[in-house]
Amino acid sequence: MTKTLKKHFVKDLYNRIFDFNTFIYDKNNLSDLSLLHISKQLFSENTYFESRIKNLIDSSPKNCIYIVKDNYEINYLIFVFAEYDFLFCGPFLTENHGNFESIKNIIKKNNIKMERFIELQRYYMELPVINVNKVLSIIDTLKKYNYLEDMKIEFISESLQKIEQDFQSIEELEDKMAYYKEIYTIENQMMEAVSLGNEEKAIEMFNQLDPSRLGLIQRDYLEYHKSFYTILNTLLRKSIESVGVHPYFLNEISRNFAHVIVSENNIDNFENLALDMIKKYCEYVVKFTLNNYSPNVNKAINYININIHHKITAKQVSDFLFLNNSYFSTLFKKEVGLTITEYINKRKIEIVKDLLINTDLKINEIGSYIGIYDANYLTKLFKKTEGVTPSEYLQIRH
Incomplete structure (x- = not known):
């Protein structure tokens, strides 16, 4: 494999394994490198970051791997090759800094205005x-198979951001810290309520968060709302992630709301959007939390939910797990309280009810969407589950 292919192989490997940016740069053309750094979030124009990276690379021996931590506790992985280019990975964190105490310490250390708190929170989250250690393990494996040859590793602590802020008195900073700590407490209570599927409590706590006071005051008002609700989406995602909701469903719901937030251009719609987000995330907790089940039942439920739009049988589920159908059916019924078939039908009917209320689709179209192609059978199944036909259900709900 040529050196060029090796570089691209390493780039693609890190991009797939880790959820961070990977780029191959020419050291003489770093014009967009600063876009990756926090300085672009806080200061509209700042080339200090890219100049420091360029100086680091110019003064460094080639065939070297740098693991860099800056004054914001943000990390970068830099592969300096013998040629004119280098591989830049990051930014990433080695521990969670999205919590109140971490952001407070970073603000104090770098003398950042507290008005930047929400922006920092969003960036770190x-x-x-x-x-x-996982990063280093992959480097060792790549070196073993000659993808990185004899590249040595160095750890560097670098001040990659030139801070130029107005002085803040300790009293001023502490007053603002107290306010933001109160906000964090409310956020945590809201997240706890969502993780329990308690929609009413979550909405109560959300209503105590006053968006008009939460930073970004000098920015475009619409853009501010989008930033605030992007943070809310991230908080809600973390809430349901903490109780074992499968990553497939985490990505599904958070990606959908992220698209809505970016696309929304009417400020008046954001309040209803927040209530809808909280409701849907709480519903996902009820539907997809798997902490109370054994590993095989967890896998079965995830398999069913991911494939719910197709025809699924109990035997297919057991075969997927390489387990005896009779044995696993008994285990599933014992833990879930429903047979595999009953659970599949229950999930399909939940989708039918949602589509009946929120779309103009006919019952045969809905059936095709969930892998039931016989409209008469679907109608009978719906009545057996809900006690009324789909058309009667729609009349009752309207």
């Missing part, structure tokens, strides 16, 4: 948290 969106960064992936990567185990540095």
Whole structure:
């Protein structure tokens, strides 16, 4: 494999394994490198970051791998090759810094205005948290198979951001810290309520968060709302992630709401959007939380939910797990309280009810969507489950 192919192989490998950016740069053309750094979030124009990276690379021996941590506790992985280019990975965190105490310490350390708190929170919550030992393990494996040849590893602590902020008195900073700590407490209570599927409590706590006071005051008002609700989406995702909701469903719901937030251009719609987000995330907790089940039942439920739009049988589920159908059916009924078939039908009917209320689709179209192609059978199944036909259900709900 040529050196060029090796570089691209390493780039693609890290991009697939870790959820961070990977780029191959020419050291003489770093014009967009600063876009990756937090300085672009806080300061509209700042080339200090890219100049520091360029100086680091120019003064460094080639065939070297740098693991860099900056003054914001943000990490970068830099592969300096013998040629003119280098592989840049990051930014990423090695531990969670999205919590109140971490952001408070970073603000104090770098003398950042507290008005930047929400922006910092959003930035840190969106960064992936990567185990540095896993990074090193992959480097060792790549070296073993000659993808990285004899590249040595160095750890560097660098001040990659030139801070130029107005002085803040300790009293001013502490007053603002107290306010943001109160906000964090409310956020945590809201997240706890969502993780329990308690929609009423979650909405109560959300209503105590006053968006008009939460930073970004000098920014475009619409853009501010989008930032606030992007943070809310991230908080809600973390809430249901903590109780074992499968990543497939985490990505499904958070991606859908992220698209809505970006696309929304009417400020008046955001309040209803928040209530809808909380409701849907709480519903996902009820539907997809698997902490109370054994590993095989967890896998079965995830398999069913991921494939719910297709025809699924109990035997297919057992075969997927390489388990005896009779044995696993008994285990599933014992833990879930429903047979595999009953659970499949229950999930399909939940989708039918949602589509009946929120779309104009006919019952045969809905059936095709969930893998039931006989409209008469679906109508009978619906009545058996809900006690009324689909048309009667629709009349009752309207």
